[in-house]
Amino acid sequence: xxxxxxAFLTAGLFLVLTAxxxxxxxxPPENLIQVEIGGLRNxxxxxxxxxxxxxxxxxxxxxxxxxxxxxxxADRHAVCEFPGVVPGTYAVSLVHDENSNGxxxxxxxxxxxxGVGASNNAKxxxxxxxxxxxxFRYPGGRLDLKITIDYL
Numbered sequence: 001x002x003x004x005x006x007a008f009l010t011a012g013l014f015l016v017l018t019a020x021x022x023x024x025x026x027x028p029p030e031n032l033i034q035v036e037i038g039g040l041r042n043x044x045x046x047x048x049x050x051x052x053x054x055x056x057x058x059x060x061x062x063x064x065x066x067x068x069x070x071x072x073x074a075d076r077h078a079v080c081e082f083p084g085v086v087p088g089t090y091a092v093s094l095v096h097d098e099n100s101n102g103x104x105x106x107x108x109x110x111x112x113x114x115g116v117g118a119s120n121n122a123k124x125x126x127x128x129x130x131x132x133x134x135x136f137r138y139p140g141g142r143l144d145l146k147i148t149i150d151y152l
Contacts, residue, residue, distance in 0.1 A: 030084075031084055031142075032081060032082065032083050032084075032085070032141075032142045032143070033051065033082040033085050033090070033142075034079060034143070034144050034145070035079065035081070035082075035092055035119075035146075036077070036079055036144065036147070037049075037071065037077065037078040037079065037094060037117065037146075037147055037148075038149070039076075039115070039117075039149040039150070040073055040096055041076070041096075041151060042073075042098070043074060043075070043076060044073070044098045044099070045096065045097045045098040046070045046072060046073060046078075046097050047071045047073060047080065047095070047096050047097070047149075048068070048070050048094065048095045048097050048102075049070065049071065049080035049082075049092060049093075050062040050065035050067070050092065050093050050094075051065055051066050051068070051082045051090055051091075051092055052065050052066065052092070052093065053066045053089065053090055055130070055131035055135075058130075058131040058134065059091070059093030059134075060128065062093070065093075066085075066090070067082040069082065070097075073096070080092075080094070085138060087138055087139050087140040088138055089135050089136070089138070090135065090136060090138050091122075091134035092118065092119040092145065092147065093116070093117070093119075093128075093134070094115075094117040094118070094149060096115035096151075097114060098115075104116065112151075112152055114151075115150060115151045116128075116149065116150060116152070117148060117150060118133075118134040118147065119135070119136055119145055119147060120133060120134050120136065123150070
């Protein structure tokens with residue numbers, strides 16, 4: 001390879017590296033909360049995820065959550081994503097909806113028959129966990145959470 005070809009390739013490589021660096025640094029990070037869910041006992045159904053900003057609604061009023069989504073279960077693992085979240089204080093609740101009926105199934109005493117979980121892996125005492133135990137401060141950008149589903 002001649003000197004002029006090497007110089008051309010070097011200049012071209014420099015331009016490609018410079019352009020890709022500019023693209024990566026100029027784009028602001030998307031506000032995203034990603035929740036990795038483990039501890040699932042099987043691959044049936046889906047995991048319903050809800051993001052709450054209010055203690056009064058957490059976790060029983062998913063219809064009032066600031067974000068709701070569902071995730072497919074594969075290899076006893078699922079991932080829920082909440083894009084476009086504004087900075088604030090939040091809590092996440094999860095239900096492993098094994099029969100895909102869109103709700104948490106309970107026994108006659110109200111004890112869940114399906115798996116449940118909350119951010120901070122918060123546990124409830126004679127009921128669901130409290131917002132204060134499950135809440136976290138979200139400053140913006142990307143936040144990765146891990147929650148383990150419990151079966152009672």
